[in-house]
Amino acid sequence: MWGAAQFSVPRPFFTNLMFGPTPLRDTALVAGFELREMLRSRKALAILALYLLAAAFTSYIFVSVLENIQAAVRNPAALITGPTGGGRGGQPGRPRGPVFAPSPPDKPSQGILTQRGSPFNRVIFSQVADPDARDFLEKQPPIILFFALVSFNFFPLLIMIASAETVAQEHQSRGVRFVAMRTGRAEFALGKALGQAALMAAVTLLAGLLCLTIAAWKLEDFTWGAGLRSLLVFWPRVAVFGLPFLGIAMLCSMNTGSAMMARAAGLIGLALLFVAHQLVEKYADSAFGPVLGVLDFLAPYSHRDDLWLPSWNDAGPQMLMLAGLGLGYVCVGLLFYRRRDL
Amino acid sequence: MSAGPDSDLALAFRAVRKSYGRIRALQGLDLAVPRGSVFGLVGPNGAGKTTTFSICCGWLRADEGDVDVLGGGPFDAARHRGRVTALPQDSALGRDMTVREQLVYLGRLQGIGAREIRGEVERILELVDLKDRARDRVRTLSHGMLRRVGIGQAFLGDPELVLLDEATNGLDPRQAHGIREFIRAQRGTRTIIVSSHNLHEIETVCDHVALIDRGRVVMAGPISTVTGRDAxxxxxxxxxxxxxxxxxxxxxxxxxxxxxxxxxxxxxxxxxxxxxxxxxxxxxxxxxxxxxxxxxxxxxxQSLERRYLEMPAGEPPPLPPGV
Structure with missing residues (x-):
């Protein structure tokens, strides 16, 4: 008989695991403290506020462009009878063709903006070759695609600037000595990483919500439901994409002596990763292709394209891979950190 | 000089060496700290006191030699958590958290339960006379108050070995006196190692002392022996x-x-x-x-100060017999 007792977890063990002095509990304690400390730190808040401000500003510009396009699409005649003359692709004395096709009655203008051939389309889809992905993306509100595109490019930079100093700052102030007597270095570093990951995830979510708010304010046919649904698809992907970069930031932070050095090392690392990825893409077909491919596998950028795929079955494994890469970089940092003088 | 679990030594260093590049901070340091003693560590700047503290607390690793903390080998957070605490010399607590939050965090990390921690933190706040500043952020505290928070965190829980590096540095005379009295009252209940340049303080608070110079112990033993009070x-x-x-x-x-x-x-x-x-x-x-x-x-x-001033400036002499 399958009695409840046969499946019951021994309570003291479980309680001890979560609330006793265990690595798991210590990591959670450090993470919670890190998160609260960052939320009260003026410097950290200033950096995060700047990021949000930049997100708001760029999305405002983007939405303003959308707004103008919407207005133009509603009055195609203005486009068809636009200026005449020898522009590129036009013939002297004849009016140019419409820049954008009018919106079908059952489709909001955001769909038009992602049709192939439009400038916006080219920007977004330059990274995506899969037709399923293109169809999937066409259904997403452009503001979220813009949010994802910008985040995939600038979120790593924010991580290097804001998170790379977290452990190094503790070394510089020697505040780490208060903690190092009370818990292991692995718990300390992992807790710090976890706290930073939570903070960064919250910041990207805020940035996404900020983009949606601006879109709701400026665009007439914006619907919150579609926007939030799309944000819930892309926000986790953006957050997970940041994990390997956070891992690299932690690696630098654990093994440098000052906050400035850690940040510099993180930014140099980021630049090197980017350049390496570009080189690997360029020389993928050369004799060194397989070797470069293995190296590229360790770089977060090589996993980015799959995050645009519609299905979680496609994007999920890449997200797991990115999370694993992040943990791997932290572990590499720990290999050195556990032996260094504090 | 091994300090096994049942040993009467709280801390034992045997021929410990530590270098920072070309600078040799410890050159074969031998140290034996009896359990339950209040032990003073005295020496000029650069003598190796802070390095000794740091190795004891696991912040630094010795290049050579044996270190035994509370009979459990070199410091290990898993083994010594909550049993060994310290007031580091120039370490800063998180500036944006309140005094109480800091103490709760450190106390919880060293294994004090969620139910007990509130009462424990109140006890510490009373001890260091900071109850009225408990809700203030650390960044708003004066140097002396920060020192008191540092001392307070070192006495969270029931540590067996407490290391205090320049504990009363920056405190006003009344507070310094209070801390000295508190330390003296701990004699026999736990081992406290005090590093200070204030030799009068060491002489009045400690019952054992070691004079360190150039990374070696020049003289060590009970205060009465080192100062010659009994001879x-x-x-x-x-x-x-x-x-x-x-x-x-x-x-x-x-x-x-x-x-x-x-x-x-x-x-x-x-x-x-x-x-x-x-x-x-x-x-x-x-x-x-x-x-x-x-x-x-x-x-x-003779006063400890006199003994200290008599320390030769050159190569440290061999330890006198019985000291």
Missing amino acids: EVRITLADGPVPLAETRAALTGDTVEWDAPARTLTLRFQEKPGRAAEDVTGEALRALLAAGARISSVARG
């Missing part, structure tokens, strides 16, 4: 007769030296059962007074 009496005479021969005759077997410029008689003796320092002092005074000498002052041993 030396100095009697200063006012103008008048100096009955040196009568005194030597009364103290057969002991050493009697006369420092004419200082007009001081120094008596060196071995304490024996039934013949303590008080007995020797009495014998000497009786002989002196009988011969008509006028006594200015009587002192047992």
Whole structure:
């Protein structure tokens, strides 16, 4: 008989695991403290506020462009009878063709903006070759695609600037000595990483919500439901994409002596990763292709394209891979950190 | 000098060496700290005191030698969590958290339960007289208050070994006195190692001391032995007769030296059962007074400061026998 007792977890063990002095509990304690400390730190808040401000500003510009396009699409005649003359692709004395096709009655203008051939389309889809992905993306509100595109490019930079100093700052102030007597270095570093990951995830979510708010304010046919649904698809992907970069930031932070050095090392690392990825893409077909491919596998950028795929079955494994890469970089940092003088 | 689990040593260093590049901070340091003692660590700047502390706390790793903390080998957070605490010299607590939050965080990390931590933090806040600042952010505290928070966190829970690096540095005289009294009251209940440049403080608070210079222990032992309180009496005479021969005759077997410029008689003796320092002092005074000498002052041993100043500036000498 399958009695409840046969499946019951021994309570003291479980309680001890979560609330006793265990690595798991210590990591959670450090993470919670890190998160609260960052939320009260003026410097950290200033950096995060700047990021949000930049997100708001760029999305405002983007939405303003959308707004103008919407207005133009509603009055195609203005486009068809636009200026005449020898522009590129036009013939002297004849009016140019419409820049954008009018919106079908059952489709909001955001769909038009992602049709192939439009400038916006080219920007977004330059990274995506899969037709399923293109169809999937066409259904997403452009503001979220813009949010994802910008985040995939600038979120790593924010991580290097804001998170790379977290452990190094503790070394510089020697505040780490208060903690190092009370818990292991692995718990300390992992807790710090976890706290930073939570903070960064919250910041990207805020940035996404900020983009949606601006879109709701400026665009007439914006619907919150579609926007939030799309944000819930892309926000986790953006957050997970940041994990390997956070891992690299932690690696630098654990093994440098000052906050400035850690940040510099993180930014140099980021630049090197980017350049390496570009080189690997360029020389993928050369004799060194397989070797470069293995190296590229360790770089977060090589996993980015799959995050645009519609299905979680496609994007999920890449997200797991990115999370694993992040943990791997932290572990590499720990290999050195556990032996260094504090 | 091994400090096994049942050993009477709280801390044992054996031939410990540590270098920072070309700078040799510890050059074969030997140290034995008895359990339950209040142990003073004294030495000039750069002598190796902070390095000794740091190795003991696991912040630094020794290049060579054996370290044994509470009979459990070198410091390990898993083994020594909550049993060993410290006040580091120049370490800063998180500036944006409140005093209470800091103490709760550190206390929880060292294993104090969620139910007990509130009461424990209140006890510590009262101890360091910071109850009224508990809700203030650390960044708003003065240097002295920060020091008190640092001392408070070192006494969270029930640690067996507490290391205090310049504990009263920056405290006003009343607070410093309070901390000294608290430390002295801990004698016998836990081991406390105090590093300080304030030799009077070490002498009044500690019962054992080690003088360190250039990464080696120059002198170590009970304070009474190091200062000679149990082996030396100095009697200063006012103008008048100096009955040196009568005194030597009364103290057969002991050493009697006369420092004419200082007009001081120094008596060196071995304490024996039934013949303590008080007995020797009495014998000497009786002989002196009988011969008509006028006594200015009587002192047992030399101050720790005097001993410290007598430390040779060159290569540290070998340890004297029994010290």
